[in-house]
Amino acid sequence: MVGGQEWMVKLMCESHNHEMTKSLVGHSYPSRLTKDEKIIITDMTKSMVKPINILLTLKEHNANSCTTIKQIYNARSAYCSSIRGSDTEMQYLMKLLEHDQYIH
Numbered sequence: 001m002v003g004g005q006e007w008m009v010k011l012m013c014e015s016h017n018h019e020m021t022k023s024l025v026g027h028s029y030p031s032r033l034t035k036d037e038k039i040i041i042t043d044m045t046k047s048m049v050k051p052i053n054i055l056l057t058l059k060e061h062n063a064n065s066c067t068t069i070k071q072i073y074n075a076r077s078a079y080c081s082s083i084r085g086s087d088t089e090m091q092y093l094m095k096l097l098e099h100d101q102y103i104h
Contacts, residue, residue, distance in 0.1 A: 033071060037061075041075045051076065 033041070037058055044054045051072045058067050084092040 033067060033075060037065075037067065038075060041072060042079050045076050045079055 040058060040061070041054055044057065049057075051069060054072050054076075055067065055069055058065055058072075087095065
């Protein structure tokens with residue numbers, strides 16, 4: 001009893017009301033990136049490889065991979081954020097311009 005109200009769940013039928021999925025693509029647990037995949041994404045991001053080509057490379061290494069393009073974008077974003085640290089994108093850009101002695 002929570003907040004003075006009672007509620008109850010009744011089991012009407014002991015079977016699922018839908019069929020099992022044929023593919024686990026998009027499900028969070030089987031789609032998570034492994035440590036090796038994160039390293040591949042980081043290395044390919046440093047080499048300016050497009051996200052779709054990164055995904056194709058991961059699929060070539062593991063045909064059963066459930067990784068999606070969204071996870072590639074998220075991993076690339078996390079990598080770029082880790083390089084910048086607490087700086088915003090503009091602050092980081094200004095530091096790079098000053099470091100390389102560009103006139104701004």
